[in-house]
Amino acid sequence: MSNRSMITKQKLLDAATDIIMEHGVHHLTLDEVAKTAGVSKGGLLYHYPSKEALLTAIVERLQTEQNELYESLQADGNGPVEAFVRLFDETKLHPERSSIQIDAEKMIAFLTLFAVDQEYAERWKHDLDTFFTAFQQTSDPVETMIIRYALEGMMMSEHFNVGVAPPALKHDIIARLIERARNIDSGKTD
Amino acid sequence: MSNRSMITKQKLLDAATDIIMEHGVHHLTLDEVAKTAGVSKGGLLYHYPSKEALLTAIVERLQTEQNELYESLQADGNGPVEAFVRLFDETKLHPERSSIQIDAEKMIAFLTLFAVDQEYAERWKHDLDTFFTAFQQTSDPVETMIIRYALEGMMMSEHFNVGVAPPALKHDIIARLIERARNIDSGKTD
DNA sequence: GAGAACAAACCGTCTGGTCGGTACAGAGAG
DNA sequence: CTCTCTGTACCGACCAGACGGTTTGTTCTC
Known part of the structure; x- marks a missing residue:
């Protein structure tokens, strides 16, 4: 694959991502993606032969x-649960601290792909299932899951901009979740 | 409005609800709703003159x-936060105890409407915002929000069937959330 | 019989996908 | 060096089906 081809593909994925995050899945049409990426529709379909292929590529990236x-956060000395919390915290609440161009909100944005069509969901369900099954093997599975659910719910609320907490409260919520995550990682059953 | 008309309308709303929950918003087409409800497309549009009108009716119901x-749960002696937790618990985990035909999972299913198009969201955002703002006026807003987010995240996970917890764990999670909700409602800052 | 309730054919638009063609950068032959 | 050939990257007109909505006609109820 040539360098030129790579660049175009990235442009297309970026364009599709932007559209989903800013206008919703409903506006994710091939014409719109091509237009946003500055590529013709034919050019898009040259690289991604179907809409499904495009979606697959987005989710894989x-x-x-x-x-x-997540792995870099664990390498920094965070336990598995704390690393998970910081996965959401890092770029969402402190974007300046993150060098990786990834926003946890994206994860939720792409969950909306599942919402649009249950068939899409089946394809990636397995990967997520194995991750979360492993994630429950902590000193306090109940609290671990509460933390996980809380983070997902929080991101969803942020994404849909529904009943969002003021920044100060948000900060306190994350702080308390991190505190509990630390306890779990260090083996304290609270 | 005649009795016959009422019945048809309910059938249409039920059909639309079923489609969203089982196949995703993408498959919510007028033809499909009419077919599922056992009504012709013309009949559907007689009662709900547009797809938007149908969606509005679903969400309002x-x-x-x-x-x-929620109010009946509060009338039963539950505090605001505990009532909120039981709102999710009641029909989802103990459907046999509920006389009201409402599943908390539906709430999440309809959040997916927001996902499809941000424009839909704006219409109902206000109601949800005022509810959740009031909801934060408890003895421990941080914990209150964690509970709320956890429940929403849990329902989302259930709805998309992604990384779901086994029933026993689910039961323990709810139990712990209820315990904390009680503490908040009774004024203990934990 | 009159109006409410429903049926079904039809229409315009949008959208995913096809297809024939173009631009261009090398490779190889003479 | 140049002429031809080939494969990659891309373009844009076009098509078929799906979908929301209209129109017209029919049946049921009071």
């Missing part, structure tokens, strides 16, 4: 970025 | 049912 960030 | 259940 997202998962890769997400995994890299 | 959902909100009404949700509010009734």
Whole structure:
């Protein structure tokens, strides 16, 4: 694959991502993606032969970025649960601290792909299932899951801009979640 | 409005609800709703002159049912936060205990409407915003929001069937959330 | 019989995908 | 060096089906 081809593909993925995040899945049409990326529709379909292929590529890129960030957070000395919390915290609340171009909100944005059509969901369900099953093997599975759910719910609320908490409260929520995550990682059953 | 008309309308709303929950918003087409409800497309558009009108009716019915259940839970002696937790618990985990035909999962299913098009969201955002703003006026706003987010995240996970917890764990999670909700409602800052 | 309730054919638009063609950068032959 | 050939990258007109909505006609109820 040539360099030129790579650049165009990235432009297309970026364009599709922007559209989903700013205008919703409903506006994610091939024409719109091509137009936003500054490529013709034919050019788009040359690289991604179907809309499905495009969606698959987007989600794969997202998962890769997400995994890299998660592993780098663990490498920095965070326990598994705390790393998970910071995965959401890092770029969402402190974007300036993150060098990786990944926003946790994207994850939620792409969950909306699942919402649009259950068939899409089946394709990536397995990967997520195995991750979260492993994620429950902590000193306090109940609290671990509460933390996970809370973060997902929070991101969803942010994404849809529904009943959002003021920044100060948001900060306190994250702080308390991190505190509990630390306790779990260090083996305290609270 | 005649009795016959009422029945048809309910059938249409039920059909639309079923489609959203089982196949996703993408498959919510007028033809499909009419077919599922056993009514012709013309019949559908007689009662709901546009797709938007149908969606509005669905969401309004959902909100009404949700509010009734929430208030009845408070009338049963639950504090505001505990009532909120039981709102999710009641029909989802103990459907046999509920007389009201409302599933908390529906709430999440309809959040997916927001996902499809941000324009839909604006219409109902206000109601949800005022509810959740009031909801933060408790003895421990941070914990209150964590509970709320956790429940929403849990329902989302259930709806998309992604990384779901086994029933026993789910039961323990709810139990712990209820315990904390009680503490908040009784004024303990934990 | 009159109006409410419903049926079904039809229409315009939008959208995913096809297809024939173009631009251009090398490779190889003479 | 140049002429031809080939494969990659891209363009844009076009098509078929799906979908929301209209129109016209029919049946049921009071």
